[in-house]
Structures are given as structure tokens and as C-alpha cells.
Amino acid sequence: MSKFSKPSNTTSDYEFQRLNKLRRYHIIDTPPELLFDLIAEIAKITFKASGSFVSFIDDTQVYLKANTSPIQASIIKKEDSLCTVAAQTAEITLIEDARTCTEVKDNPYVKMDNGIRFYASAPITTMEGFVIGAVSVMDDKPRFDIEEDQLMVLKWLARITLEKLESRLINRISVRAYDDRLHRLAHDMKNPATSLVAYGQLLGKGLLTQEKLASLGSKIEQTGRNIERTMNNLLNEAKNENASIDLKFETTKVRDLLNAVAATFDFALKQKKQTLKINCQTDGYIQVDQERITDVLTNLLSNAVKYSQIGAEIEINCSTGINDIIFEFKDNGVGMTNEDISKLFTKFAKLSSVPTAKERSNGIGLYIVKTLVQLHGGKVWASSAGKDLGSSFFVLLPKLQSLPVTD
Secondary structure, X not given: OOEOOOOOOOOHHHHHHHHHHHHHOOOOOOOOOHHHHHHHHHHHHHHOOOEEEEEEEOOOEEXXXXXXXXXXXXXEEHHHOHHHHHOOOOOOEEEOOHHHOOOOOOOHHHHOOOOXXXXXXXXXXXXOOOEEEXXXXXXXXXXXXXXXXHHXXXXXXXXXXXXXXXXXXXXXXXXXXXXXXXXXXXXXXXHHHHHHHHHHHHHHHOOOOHHHHHHHHHHHHHHHHHHHHHHHHHHHHHHOHHHHOOOOOXXXXXXXXXXXXXXXXXXXXXXXXXXXXXXXXXXXXXXXXXXXXXXXXXXXXXXXXXXXXXXXXXXXXXXXXXXXXXXXXEEOOOOOOHHHHHHOOOXXXXXXXXXXXXXXXXXXXXXXXXXXXXXXXXXXXXXXXXXXXXXXXXXXXXXXXXXXXXX
């Protein structure tokens, strides 16, 4: 008997959003990493299996980030991978005898000599509900001895894999400021450095008159002062982390932005039987770095889902003022104390509230939210009536005063 579900997430919108999320992790076609190798080894030992995999599913190929099996491959065609089959359900897939399972019996890795006869897989599922890969085990003989505890370990390993990806993503976002600063420094220093090399070459030839030497000395001094000013500006910016991130502004319709963010949470909401109500009272536009503001809104909606009970209603309210657009993410969840509110938007804040289904919370997301909102000239704040009385998070952004010209 095999536990197997028919495909459920096959729409083009789902696949487009899934691939976007996967690629944000920067995990595709990258070198092996010790943690993923250890996860695969633990899975293999737990099942006493002949092989195991940590796999990620791109648009046309499956990348084996870790592979302890006899199958010598690091990339497999998507249509040939059992991981792709298993990813069609959010539940654990258990195929005790692949040659009697209609969905996979004609798979080339099942039909090959000493191929896959037994297969179990736990999907790597993001908070938004996108299945981006799987932690799997295989054997070259049927297996009818699998215990529920073994399947639970497989599920935990998939969760650990996602935790690793999320931690890396958060770190990448938080250090992007320093990367931007370094790139800009290299750009700003290139021209004066080139000038100094040219001046040095002229001096080395010893052919300059006294008058030209004085002129060249003045140019060298001025170039040096420009370098000094650039370095001082860099040091001053380092004191203000918000000043170092380069934004790419584009005009965005508020309603479209909210709908796009909400669409990525369909699965997460269904998992907790929650409902999302969007009350957008404006057809206005904002000029923002769309990727960064999407990060902001996604983080706030993610928190509302995490800290709300099963079956709860979550609201996104959007209103407009004379110069601003105000977003409110409102939940009726675990709420916050005054002490919690005072700690919000700081790095690695430790709050008394915990996610209702033990979801991940890294303590840095709201700090990044504040940083990105302030870079856009906006404000962010929160309120709560107390423990178990829900919370509201607000984002204020400047409104685009003149509408974009349309054909």
C-alpha cells in the first residue's frame, strides 16, 4: 500500500510564484554543503535505506543538493524525478513498491537495474505553501516495514532544511546593505585611483618642468582629498545602516501589490483554516522598490498568519491620506504586552508571544521591515490591546501625487 496523492498545485500562477521563491534562496546548481549532506545521511540511517536525497525542483530540472544513493547524478530531468511526483502533495509520500505504483512504475529510475523500488519523501514547503523540493530516501527492494516514527523524522529533516534556507535568506537581506556600500566604494574609488597611477607615471619619467610639477602636485593633493572625503562619507554612512541600500524605484498600484502578496499565502491560510480579508479603499499608486516593499508586506502578513489561531480571520486594511498610504495588518491572535511593543523593530528581539503552530521566528524580520520602510521615507509601528487580544502593524508610505501616464 502506498500513500500517494494526485497533483494539486499545478496552476501556472502557483508555479510562477513557486519558482520565484525557490530562486530567492540561491540554492539551485550550487556546490555541496555539509549540513545538507548530514541531513541526507540522517535520513538514510533512520530508514536503513540504500540511498537518500535532498532535492530542489526548478522549472525543468531537479537538483540533488545531497545524494547518498547508488544513482550517480546531481541533476535529473524534472519529468524523470520521483521528487517531482512527491512534490505534488504537501503530505509525506510513501511508495512501498514502486513497480506496483501506477504513478511511478514507468519511471526510468524505477525500471533500471537495481533501481528504485522503495521511496519515501517529505516535501520542503515554504511558509507560503510552495513545495520547492524534498528530503527523500530510496531502496532497491520493496519495503513494507516503515514505521510512523521514521516518516516523522523525514518530515522534521525537511523542516530543518527549510530553516537553513530561511536563515540564509534573512542574513542575505540584512547584509545586502554592506554589499551595496562596498560596490559603491569600488565605483567611487576607481577614477581617482586611475588618476594617481597616471600622475605617478608622469613623475617617474622625470621630464616635467618645475611649473608642471607644481601643477601635478596640486592635482595629486586634490585627488587625495577626494579620496579622503569619499572614505569619510563611507564611515558616516556606516553609522546609519539605512543610508547604504540602493533602491530601484518603480510606480506600483497599491491594490495590485496587495493582491500579489496575498496570493502567495493561499496555502498557508488553508493549512491553518484562516481567512484573509482585504479592504483596500484606494486605487492610488506608490513609487517604491517593489521587491523590497514586497518583502515588507510579506513579512507582516506572515507574522499575522503565524501568531493567529487556527480558524482566525486576518485583515489587511489600506487607506489613503493627503500625502500617504497606510497599510494595516490586523489579527485577532496572541497579542503583545507593552514590553513586547517596546522591543519591536530591533535586531533579534525576544518577545513573550510565540507562533501558534510553532512556526519559525528569527527575531530579525521586523528590524528589516523598519529599515526598508524608512528607506522609502515611510514609518512603521504596531499596537495591541494586550495578550490574546490581537495586534495591528501599520506601514505608512508616501503616496504618488500624480498618476502615471497611460496610452
